[in-house]
Amino acid sequence: MGGNNILEDLIKKLASLPGLGPRSARRIIFHLLKNKKNMLHPILDALTKVEKSIINCLICGNIDLTEKCSICNDIKRNKNLLCIVENVPDLWALERSGTYNGHYHVLGGVLSAIDGINPDQLNIASLENRIKSSNQTEIILAISATLDGQTTAHYLSKLLSKYGNKITRLAHGVPVGGELDYLDDGTITQALKGRIIFE
Ligand SMILES: [Zn+2]
Known part of the structure; x- marks a missing residue:
């Protein structure tokens, strides 16, 4: 060559x-x-x-130096809140905003008929196990306002509703088609603070 x-x-x-x-x-x-x-x-x-x-956290899917990431390890964080995000950059974007003090679960993408992504290819089974075996009171669906993102949010809301948690989604400020990682911290903060019941 x-x-x-x-x-x-x-x-x-x-x-x-x-x-x-x-x-x-x-x-x-x-x-x-x-x-x-x-x-x-x-x-x-x-x-x-x-x-x-750098490895993936075995609990939430974040990346860190240890199998249990620093967020999952942090006893000061609110165990009653679980925020579901598409990917690690989205988790980091929410962390940068400094307004959220709960735990996370990284899906690893969104459902997509076009790209052939089905629930088995995302970290959904581990999410369900996690919710089953703990007592979160609120699940926040912080998923992009794209078509695939919303399909995924509806799928999860239906799947998880039987566990009796309050299920919310991000509010105003997230533009239609918007991906979290591209939003400024102020917009993310507003969207988190104003989150509403998912329906
Ligand atoms: Zn973790």
């Missing part, structure tokens, strides 16, 4: 990441090559560290 082929291969791989395309991937790579010592080497080191040490 010639040098160009190796580079093209890397560009293609980077370009497939969320938020990047071939043009930005190419710019990043040439920037890294130009600054091997200050950029490329530290980034490689950091990536290796992340690859070796």
